[in-house]
Structure formats: C-alpha cells, structure tokens
Amino acid sequence: MAGGFAAGIVFPRTAADAAALVASARQVLPIGAQSSLTGGATPRGELLLSTRALTGIDVLSRSAVRAGAGVPLADLQRALASHGLYYPPVPTFEGAFVGGTIATNAAGAATFKYGSTRRWVEAVTIVLADGAVVTLGRGQAIASPDGVFELAYPSGRIVQIPVPQYRMPDVPKLSAGYYARTGMDLIDLFIGSEGTLGIIVDATLRVIPRPRRSLVLVTCDSEAQALAVTAALRQEAALSWRGEGPLDVAAIEYIDDRSLARLPAETFARAGVPRPTPSSVLLLAQVEVPNDDTAAMERLADVLGACGVADDPRIAAPADEREAARLLELREAVPAAVNAEIAAAKARVDPGLEKTAGDFVVPFERLDAALALYRETFEREGLEYAIWGHLSDGNLHPNVVPRSVDDMHRGTRALLEIARRVIAMGGAPLAEHGVGRSPLKQQMLRELYGEAGIAEMRAVKRALDPAWKLAPGVIVPSE
Ligand SMILES: Cc1cc2nc3c(=O)[nH]c(=O)nc-3n(C[C@H](O)[C@H](O)[C@H](O)COP(=O)(O)OP(=O)(O)OC[C@H]3O[C@@H](n4cnc5c(N)ncnc54)[C@H](O)[C@@H]3O)c2cc1C
Numbered sequence: 464m465a466g467g468f469a470a471g472i473v474f475p476r477t478a479a480d481a482a483a484l485v486a487s488a489r490q491v492l493p494i495g496a497q498s499s500l501t502g503g504a505t506p507r508g509e510l511l512l513s514t515r516a517l518t519g520i521d522v523l524s525r526s527a528v529r530a531g532a533g534v535p536l537a538d539l540q541r542a543l544a545s546h547g548l549y550y551p552p553v554p555t556f557e558g559a560f561v562g563g564t565i566a567t568n569a570a571g572a573a574t575f576k577y578g579s580t581r582r583w584v585e586a587v588t589i590v591l592a593d594g595a596v597v598t599l600g601r602g603q604a605i606a607s608p609d610g611v612f613e614l615a616y617p618s619g620r621i622v623q624i625p626v627p628q629y630r631m632p633d634v635p636k637l638s639a640g641y642y643a644r645t646g647m648d649l650i651d652l653f654i655g656s657e658g659t660l661g662i663i664v665d666a667t668l669r670v671i672p673r674p675r676r677s678l679v680l681v682t683c684d685s686e687a688q689a690l691a692v693t694a695a696l697r698q699e700a701a702l703s704w705r706g707e708g709p710l711d712v713a714a715i716e717y718i719d720d721r722s723l724a725r726l727p728a729e730t731f732a733r734a735g736v737p738r739p740t741p742s743s744v745l746l747l748a749q750v751e752v753p754n755d756d757t758a759a760m761e762r763l764a765d766v767l768g769a770c771g772v773a774d775d776p777r778i779a780a781p782a783d784e785r786e787a788a789r790l791l792e793l794r795e796a797v798p799a800a801v802n803a804e805i806a807a808a809k810a811r812v813d814p815g816l817e818k819t820a821g822d823f824v825v826p827f828e829r830l831d832a833a834l835a836l837y838r839e840t841f842e843r844e845g846l847e848y849a850i851w852g853h854l855s856d857g858n859l860h861p862n863v864v865p866r867s868v869d870d871m872h873r874g875t876r877a878l879l880e881i882a883r884r885v886i887a888m889g890g891a892p893l894a895e896h897g898v899g900r901s902p903l904k905q906q907m908l909r910e911l912y913g914e915a916g917i918a919e920m921r922a923v924k925r926a927l928d929p930a931w932k933l934a935p936g937v938i939v940p941s942e
Contacts, residue, residue, distance in 0.1 A: 467505035474516040478588055478596050478664040484512060485662065485932075486594025492934050493662040495563025496535060498556050500820070501899025503567070503657050503937050514562045517664055522546050527585060529667045532562025549673040551577035554895065555795075562663040568655035570636040570895040572714035573749060575855035576700065579636045579895070581654045583669045589653055589661035591616070592928035596664075604649035612649050614927075624652070624926045627919035629912040632891045634824045635856045639893035640908050640920050640938050652923070657897050658934035660927045674751040676713070677759075678790045680777040681746040681767060682739050689717060689744045690831055692770045693854050696748060697827065699766060709758035710766070714749040717854035718797055725800040725849060726793075734793040736777060746854065747794055752781060797851050801862050808866055816865055819874040819903075821881060824858040825890030836884055837861040840877045846870055858894045875903050882907045898938045905939065 469492070475481035485491055490509040497504040517531035520542045528550070530539055537557040539550055554564060554571040563569070565587065570579035577583075586600040595616045606612050610626040627643035641660075642651045653661055683689040693715050702708035720742050731738045739745065752759050760778070767776060779786035802818065809816040825833040834850070837859070841848040847866060852859035861881070863874030882892035892907040909917055920939055924931070935941040 468508055469506040469511045470508055472511040472513055474513050475664075476516045478590065481512065481517075481590045481662060481664050482594045482596050484510070485590050485592065488512075488932070490932055490935055491662070492937075493562070493566070493658040495533065495560030495566070496556075496558050498559050498563070499567070499899055500818075500822075500896045501901045501904050503897055503899030503934070504563070505900065507900070507936060509935065512662060514560060514662075514664070517562070519665065522548065522670075523667070525672070526669060527667055528670050529665060530561045531665050532560060532565075532663045534561045535559070536561065536564065543670055544673060547673050548670045550583065550668055550670050552580045552583050561666055561668070565654055565663050565666055566656065566658050567895070567897040568636075568638045568642075570638070570853075570856070570858070572716050572853050572855075574636050574853065574858070574895075575697070575715070576704075576711075576713040576751075579638075581642070581651060584650065584654055584666055585669055586667040587650060587653060587663050588665045589663055591661050592930065592932045597661075599650045599653065600667075601648055601650050606645070606647050606649070608646070610645070612652070614649065622926055624649075625919070625922050626652075627912075627916060627923065629916040629919060632886070632889060632911070634826065634889075634891050634894070636824055636858055636894045637891050638895050638897045639891055639911055640898060640916075641923050643919075655897070657899065657937050659924055659937050660933065662933065674713070675753065675756075675781040677750045677752050677756065677781055678779040678787050679746075679748045679750055679763065680736065680790050680793075681748065681772060682774045682776075683744050683746060683772060684740070685742055686719065686744055686834060687831070688770060688772065689746055689854070690834075692746060692767065692772060693717075694827070695766045695770055697855060699762065708762065710762040711751040711759065712748055712855070713751050714853070715855035716747040716794055717851055717859065718745040718747070718794065719850040720744055722797045722801070722849040722851050725804065726796055727800075730793060730796045730800075734789045736790075736793060745793075747790060756780075794851075797849070798862075801849055801864055804864055812866065813868050815868055816871055818862065819865060819871055819878065820860055820862040821878045821892065822858070822860055822894045822896045823881065823885045823890060823892050824856060824894035825885055825888050827855075827857045829888045829890065830854070830857050830859075833857070833885065833888065833890065834859070836881060840881050841874075844873045844877050846874055846877060853895075856894075857890070878903060879906060879910075883910055886911055900936050908938070 514533035517533040699710035
C-alpha cells in the first residue's frame with residue numbers, strides 16, 4: 464500500500480543480527496516483499512526490519528526444506544524444482560516472501576487441494592519482542608487443557624499465554640487474527656499473527672514431489688453454469704483423491720463478466736483467446752495429471768458436456784510453459800486492469816481514492832447465495848464492481864471500482880454490510896489477505912469475534928509483547 468514513513472530500515476543477515484536490532488529498538492515493523500493488501504507492511508514511524516537478506520535455502524530431504532524468511536516464493540520454487548520438489552500453498556503473487564506468507568497464513572488458488580500455508584509449516588525460528596530467539600517445532604508446545612501456553616524464554620523466564628476462546632468459522636482458509644483452538648499448538652499462534660507476536664527469521668516447510676499440471680480455461684455462458692462446473696469438478700477431485708477417479712483438480716479460479724469487460728482487446732489477443740460474449744465468465748482450473756493424461760482429459764470433457772459447456776476448453780499441457788504463461792497472464796490482467804482504472808480515477812478525481820475490495824470466504828454450498836449478495840449490495844448502491852478469485856474454495860474478491868470519494872465510502876459500507884451477512888452464512892470476511900492496519904478489516908474482525916474476541920487477542924499480544932513493540936496497530940489498534 465502506498466504512503467507510510469519509517470524511523471529507518473535495517474537488513475539483518477542472521478537471527479542474531481535481527482535479535483540485537485529488535486532488542487534495542489522502540490518499535491519495529493517486520494516486512495517481506497510488502498505485497499500486503501491490508502496496509503500491514505506500510506510503516507507508521509517504526510524501524511523497518513526488512514527480511515530481504517535472510518535468504519538461505521536448504522533442501523533437507525524429499526519432504527522438507529529450510530528457508531530464510533526473505534526468500535521469495537518464486538526463488539524457493541526454482542530451488543525446489545531442481546530437486547523435482549514443490550511447495551504447494553502459494554498465493555497468486557509469487558514474489559511474496561516465505562516469512563510474509565507465514566505471517567499472513569497466505570493461501571491461494573490451490574488451497575482447495577492443499578490447504579493454506581499453516582498446514583505446511585513444520586518449524587519456525589522467531590525473534591520475540593525482547594530480542595530472545597526461539598525455535599518452535601510442530602508438536603513441541605501444546606496448550607494446557609485450561610487453555611494456557613507456557614513459553615520458556617532462553618533466559619529461563621516462563622511466560623504464560625492465554626488461548627483465546629472464540630470459535631473460528633469452519634472455512635478452508637482464514638487469516639483473521641490469532642488462531643485459537645482447544646489443545647492447539649503454539650506454532651499456530653505465530654502463523655498468521657502478521658508480525659505482531661514475533662519476527663520469523665526462518666522456517667522449515669513441508670514439500671512434495673513436483674506435480675505435473677495442466678491449466679484448463681473454460682468459458683461458461685453464465686455464473687450459474689460456472690458454479691455447476693465447479694461443483695462437479697470438486698466432486699471429481701474428491702473421487703480422485705480417494706483413488707476412485709482420474710480427474711485430480713487442484714484449483715479453480717473465477718473471472719466474472721464485469722472483470723472480462725474491463726480487459727482490452729490486446730489482452731485476449733496476447734492470450735490467443737477470443738473475447739467471451741458479454742454475460743460469459745471464465746474458469747481457470749489446475750489439473751494434476753500423470754504422464755498419460757488421456758483418462759483425466761476424457762473425464763473433463765464428460766463433466767463439461769454434462770454441464771452444458773458449449774466451447775471446447777483451452778488446455779495448456781504440462782510441458783507447454785508458454786501456453787500456461789499466456790493463460791496465467793490473462794488471469795493476472797484482471798487485477799491489473801482494475802488497479803489501472805482506479806489509478807486513473809485517482810489522478811483525475813481525487814488523490815485520496817483507493818482500492819476497496821473484499822476477501823470473503825463462504826462454505827462452498829453457500830457460494831451462489833454469496834455471489835447474489837455481493838452483486839445485489841453493490842448494485843443497490845449504484846457502484847461499479849468486478850469479482851474474481853478462488854472459486855473452488857468459496858473465496859472471492861469482490862472489488863469496488865470507485866469513481867469518486869463518495870463511491871469509496873459507500874463501497875466501504877457495502878463491504879461491511881456484506882461481511883456481516885457472510886459471517887451469518889458461516890463464512891468469514893478475512894480469508895487470506897489478513898487484517899493489517901486497514902480500519903475496515905479491523906472492523907470486520909470485530910464483527911467476526913466481537914469485542915470479547917478482540918480483548919482476548921489483546922491479552923495474547925500483552926503476554927508476548929507488553930510494550931506493544933512489534934507491528935503496533937496491526938490486527939488490533941495499539942494500546
Ligand atoms: C497481485 C497480488 C496478488 C495476491 N494474491 C494473494 C493470494 O492469492 N493469496 C494470499 O494469501 N495473498 C495474496 N496477496 C497478498 C500478499 O501477497 C500476501 O499477504 C503475502 O503473504 C504477503 O507476503 P509479503 O512477503 O509481501 O509480506 P509483507 O506484505 O511484507 O508483510 C505482510 C505482513 O506480515 C508481516 N511480516 C512480513 N514478514 C514477516 C516476518 N518475517 N515475520 C513476521 N511478520 C512478518 C508484516 O509485518 C505485515 O504485517 C496478493 C498480493 C498481490 C499484490
């Protein structure tokens with residue numbers, strides 16, 4: 464996010480460097496690639512601790528890698544690829560750093576198959592607010608039955624941390640303040656804590672053999688057809704994971720008609736895809752295939768035919784990286800077009816104009832109701848909007864495209880209203896981007912867990928960082 468001001472910036476190369484810097488600083492904001500969409504990585508006068516120089520990568524085995532917090536995911540994937548390995552829970556932006564993605568419990572397209580970052584983190588080395596360095600492995604520290612952690616500092620000091628009692632919604636991805644469950648693992652408190660409880664300097668991550676992947680672009684004649692195709696593909700995927708079918712779908716991305724209408728003709732020309740008719744929408748699926756993918760592709764054709772999809776899908780086979788890049792570029796063009804439109808309005812109308820977007824997740828069976836809710840709320844307010852995102856998870860990003868400051872304010876109110884109704888549907892308004900310093904997202908967090916929940920998060924923060932030194936004002940306002 465634009466703006467911000469800092470007391471300075473430091474680039475520690477080791478955990479000991481980072482610890483010394485944190486011990487002597489008054490307030491510290493850890494940053495990774497600063498791709499946060501919530502203002503979480505935008506300084507407000509703190510010392511910026513950039514993890515950029517923490518770049519070691521050590522492939523430990525066929526199932527684990529140790530990586531520095533400052534390793535961009537694209538570099539991690541390149542290093543793993545040379546061993547035939549892969550790290551699955553990648554957000555759409557592969558420039559994000561390992562530390563940043565753990566701090567936000569990032570997720571992405573393939574959460575449907577692989578879950579969010581949390582599931583893949585085996586251990587973290589963290590610098591705590593007083594400069595102590597601790598390494599936490601999964602299974603090493605579990606909350607007591609009465610909901611308290613005891614964290615032993617290297618000095619011998621023991622700190623008690625209360626586990627919040629709020630109930631997290633049952634959704635496939637969630638980046639909504641501190642994780643809280645009965646009998647939870649202490650490592651899970653740090654994952655998704657957005658820099659407020661400790662600074663991650665390195666992590667041990669689980670990895671898998673690199674899957675062979677085809678990309679499949681499907682043109683659907685309506686949103687209803689896209690939902691039917693996605694529901695059918697989800698079922699096929701579940702069968703294949705049980706060894707009962709050939710169609711292993713890992714992700715399905717969605718681009719609505721309003722997003723497509725914003726794309727210039729050159730974007731379609733570059734992708735080699737004809738511009739879809741006005742009410743059409745696109746699905747981009749990742750399908751994992753064995754060497755002989757005939758059975759998977761035949762089953763895919765059957766599913767699309769049964770759902771009434773008229774056009775043949777466009778398929779980028781596993782070896783065809785250029786074709787895959789073309790299809791991914793088409794998807795990436797959507798947020799880029801919306802951002803460009805907002806930047807133009809900002810220059811023309813008011814420098815205070817900003818992107819106003821949601822990050823909602825609902826149980827898959829409520830998706831049609833949720834999509835109707837997003838559309839009706841924006842249309843009632845007379846707002847321009849576009850919707851895209853991770854359809855297979857029920858996680859979409861309805862974006863208001865403000866043409867004026869008034870649109871922006873009405874858009875914010877509309878998103879808050881949607882958040883309340885998404886929560887009532889059993890969903891969450893904070894799926895993968897986190898809470899950060901966005902007043903809207905912090906209000907959504909309050910709607911999700913109530914004032915009591917926010918007080919419980921504050922109690923956790925106070926136990927680990929009583930001076931409110933680390934990432935102050937991120938997730939909850941400072942004391
Ligand atoms: C084009 C685009 C697409 C995106 N798509 C997705 C997506 O599909 N899924 C998704 O989840 N997100 C997505 N994002 C958001 C963003 O990429 C993620 O939140 C990402 O995890 C942030 O990583 P980062 O390294 O940029 O962290 P930053 O933005 O630098 O920091 C994010 C937060 O984490 C804290 N932090 C950073 N590093 C550390 C550390 N080492 N220790 C402790 N705290 C730390 C910061 O203080 C801040 O609060 C997207 C962003 C963009 C711009």
